[in-house]
Amino acid sequence: MADTAMLRKPSDVTDDVLLNLYTEMVRLRVFDRRCVRLQRAGRIGTYPPLEGQEACQVASTLALRRQDFVVPTYRDYGAMMVHGVPMEHILMYWNGRAEGCEIPDDVNVFPIAVPIATQLPHAAGLAWAAKLRGIDQVALGFFGDGASSEGDFHEALNFAGVFQIPVIFFCENNQYAISVPFRRQTATQTIAEKAAAYGVRGVRVNGQDALEVYRAVRSAVEQAAAGGGPTLIEALTYRYGAHTTSDDPSKYRDPSEADAWRERDPIVQLRQSLVSWGLWDDEAETELLERLESEVTAAVARMEALGPPNPDHLFDCVYAELSPHLERQRRALRAELKDWEGTDQ
Amino acid sequence: MAQMTMVQAVNNALDVELGRDKSVLVFGEDVGQNGGVFRATDGLQAKYGKDRVFDTPLAESGIIGLANGLAMQGFRPVAEIQFFGFVFEAMDEIAGQAARMRFRTNGRYTCPLVVRSPFGGGNKTPEMHADSLEGLFVQTPGLRVVIPSNPYDAKGLLISAIRDNDPVIFLEHMKLYRSLRAEVPEEAYTVPLDKANVVREGRDLTVIAYGAMVHTALKAAEELAKQRGVQAEVIDLRSVNPIDIETIVTSVKKTHRAVVVQEAQRSAGAAAEIIAQINEHAIYHLEGPVLRVTPPDTVYPFAQIEDEWIPDSAQVLRGFDKVLSL
Numbered sequence: 001m002a003d004t005a006m007l008r009k010p011s012d013v014t015d016d017v018l019l020n021l022y023t024e025m026v027r028l029r030v031f032d033r034r035c036v037r038l039q040r041a042g043r044i045g046t047y048p049p050l051e052g053q054e055a056c057q058v059a060s061t062l063a064l065r066r067q068d069f070v071v072p073t074y075r076d077y078g079a080m081m082v083h084g085v086p087m088e089h090i091l092m093y094w095n096g097r098a099e100g101c102e103i104p105d106d107v108n109v110f111p112i113a114v115p116i117a118t119q120l121p122h123a124a125g126l127a128w129a130a131k132l133r134g135i136d137q138v139a140l141g142f143f144g145d146g147a148s149s150e151g152d153f154h155e156a157l158n159f160a161g162v163f164q165i166p167v168i169f170f171c172e173n174n175q176y177a178i179s180v181p182f183r184r185q186t187a188t189q190t191i192a193e194k195a196a197a198y199g200v201r202g203v204r205v206n207g208q209d210a211l212e213v214y215r216a217v218r219s220a221v222e223q224a225a226a227g228g229g230p231t232l233i234e235a236l237t238y239r240y241g242a243h244t245t246s247d248d249p250s251k252y253r254d255p256s257e258a259d260a261w262r263e264r265d266p267i268v269q270l271r272q273s274l275v276s277w278g279l280w281d282d283e284a285e286t287e288l289l290e291r292l293e294s295e296v297t298a299a300v301a302r303m304e305a306l307g308p309p310n311p312d313h314l315f316d317c318v319y320a321e322l323s324p325h326l327e328r329q330r331r332a333l334r335a336e337l338k339d340w341e342g343t344d345q
Numbered sequence: 346m347a348q349m350t351m352v353q354a355v356n357n358a359l360d361v362e363l364g365r366d367k368s369v370l371v372f373g374e375d376v377g378q379n380g381g382v383f384r385a386t387d388g389l390q391a392k393y394g395k396d397r398v399f400d401t402p403l404a405e406s407g408i409i410g411l412a413n414g415l416a417m418q419g420f421r422p423v424a425e426i427q428f429f430g431f432v433f434e435a436m437d438e439i440a441g442q443a444a445r446m447r448f449r450t451n452g453r454y455t456c457p458l459v460v461r462s463p464f465g466g467g468n469k470t471p472e473m474h475a476d477s478l479e480g481l482f483v484q485t486p487g488l489r490v491v492i493p494s495n496p497y498d499a500k501g502l503l504i505s506a507i508r509d510n511d512p513v514i515f516l517e518h519m520k521l522y523r524s525l526r527a528e529v530p531e532e533a534y535t536v537p538l539d540k541a542n543v544v545r546e547g548r549d550l551t552v553i554a555y556g557a558m559v560h561t562a563l564k565a566a567e568e569l570a571k572q573r574g575v576q577a578e579v580i581d582l583r584s585v586n587p588i589d590i591e592t593i594v595t596s597v598k599k600t601h602r603a604v605v606v607q608e609a610q611r612s613a614g615a616a617a618e619i620i621a622q623i624n625e626h627a628i629y630h631l632e633g634p635v636l637r638v639t640p641p642d643t644v645y646p647f648a649q650i651e652d653e654w655i656p657d658s659a660q661v662l663r664g665f666d667k668v669l670s671l
């Protein structure tokens with residue numbers, strides 16, 4: 001099956017968007033592969049690869065407007081970068097640095113959700129805030145197929161349906177929650193059909209087709225912005241690699257499965273289309289890869305140039321103001337760490 | 346006897362109990378086919394079948410709620426919370442339901458389940474995987490909270506936990522999973538759930554610890570003996586709810602000084618409770634205040650600074666010196 005069997009160039013998407021979809025997907029892949037190598041070399045910590053899911057993350061985020069919110073999980077650092085989070089922050093995050101959590105003030109991205117599905121009620125809250133304030137702002141919450149089993153998923157959908165708020169729930173259904181396959185996660189055929197139970201629109205798209213994802217999210221944003229309420233979008237996709245760098249997928253799935261998905265690779269397919277429309281060629285490809293490799297190299301260098309972590313940060317953002325009790329504890333820890341080798345105290 | 350790591354000892358305990366008692370069930374996220382993200386349940390599904398060792402959908406409240414229902418019907422569920430940082434999702438089913446079912450039904454229904462979960466810091470895990478949250482459950486009447494410090498205890502305590510008639514939170518420190526090996530009998534044996542273990546004898550100072558901190562405390566105690574000829578008695582608590590205050594008091598009557606070493610944040614946790622009980626039972630035997638060596642009351646930090654945040658043996662040793670100087 002050719003997912004992007006588009007013989008004719010689409011008329012509803014500009015060349016700029018087409019090229020952006022492509023270059024951002026390649027950017028994520030270059031970044032992702034480097035991160036896996038960095039983890040193996042001990043230069044960053046445990047890392048959850050996203051390879052295979054580039055179309056989901058890039059096309060959904062590019063269909064948002066700058067004012068809209070991205071509400072990510074641990075695997076959606078790709079979407080975060082597309083929406084404006086600096087690459088080195090993502091690297092620092094996976095290298096266990098507090099600096100990696102910094103999100104620039106003008107970038108509407110929420111913090112990475114680690115406990116599954118907890119971000120979805122937040123997305124509903126963001127959307128409710130926009131509605132209460134009368135501002136045109138949509139929140140898009142990412143989640144995995146596994147997350148659809150958590151109560152938070154159902155509560156968030158129900159709230160969104162009841163309040164009719166501008167929120168999009170975007171499921172990257174990569175068929176596995178660590179080792180548990182989709183058919184053991186739910187007895188429904190799709191995630192999309194669950195939306196009906198909450199009075200929410202549900203659609204299912206091919207998550208390997210950047211244009212299909214882009215169009216689905218663009219239309220959901222338009223509807224939400226026009227007061228048309230929430231949408232659940234399920235994008236069918238696959239993670240080629242391990243759940244995280246500490247996982248061994250050979251324990252639970254046949255490698256031929258990934259091979260079959262690679263044949264429908266979102267990047268390869270879009271490249272073929274771009275070439276056939278005269279928008280891309282080998283020279284552009286070489287140039288892009290060189291540019292991206294050096295972008296990643298520079299970001300890695302910035303991550304590695306960080307000095308040792310400052311123990312004062314442990315206390316900085318626990319409360320609005322430090323209590324005398326914590327101030328004493330900070331002084332005590334400073335004294336403890338004075339003769340600590342390897343700190344700059 | 347075989348040499349086992351702690352994670353192997355856990356696996357072996359589950360194996361022995363699944364084999365002995367048909368009512369024992371093992372389930373949770375990724376525990377079946379995958380054998381657990383730490384391999385704690387490796388091979389058990391193949392051996393005991395998918396009805397007794399199974400993967401659940403991704404829902405902690407559902408997992409513990411299901412375990413409660415099964416337990417009330419006479420099963421002995423051993424449910425896994427993949428990382429204890431995610432126990433908040435199951436808080437009502439544990440603290441609101443399992444813990445008080447016996448009380449609310451005048452003993453008609455009980456929830457003899459075991460909640461197994463990896464926890465603890467020092468492994469450079471991603472955010473929210475490493476917290477020591479036992480304090481939340483030390484506060485919950487109706488629960489037992491057990492924390493082994495070595496492979497032998499892990500197996501014997503887990504078997505006791507499965508056979509116990511009350512809900513048990515069984516916390517397995519990730520740092521201990523593979524860092525030590527010990528002789529562990531292949532057959533079933535039990536270690537009592539509410540008996541602390543004196544792991545080093547001494548007459549000058551009582552040190553109370555549990556989990557990974559037992560090893561940090563032991564290291565500091567050796568250093569103390571070397572530097573000052575002072576002998577610390579180190580007590581491995583094994584259970585933080587209930588606390589075996591008799592063993593602690595017996596030791597304090599001999600040493601007259603005590604210190605608690607805890608990986609969890611400072612306030613209102615197991616250490617606070619231990620110190621309160623020492624005050625209640627042995628204050629006239631003390632020659633100075635009981636102190637605690639703990640991290641500060643701040644959020645569990647990012648991986649790169651966790652080693653500075655968690656007390657190490659040098660910091661624990663300074664804590665000993667301070668207790669001895671007061």
Ligand SMILES: Cc1ncc(C[n+]2csc(CCOP(=O)(O)OP(=O)(O)O)c2C)c(N)n1
Pocket residue numbers: 075114115116143144145146147148174176177178243374403405427428431434
């Ligand atoms: C509340 C909670 N429970 C368990 C985990 C451990 N865990 C991390 S990722 C994961 C699987 C998630 O699967 P899915 O939602 O499909 O997303 P994917 O990882 O496939 O992107 C699990 C069980 C967690 N992070 N949070």
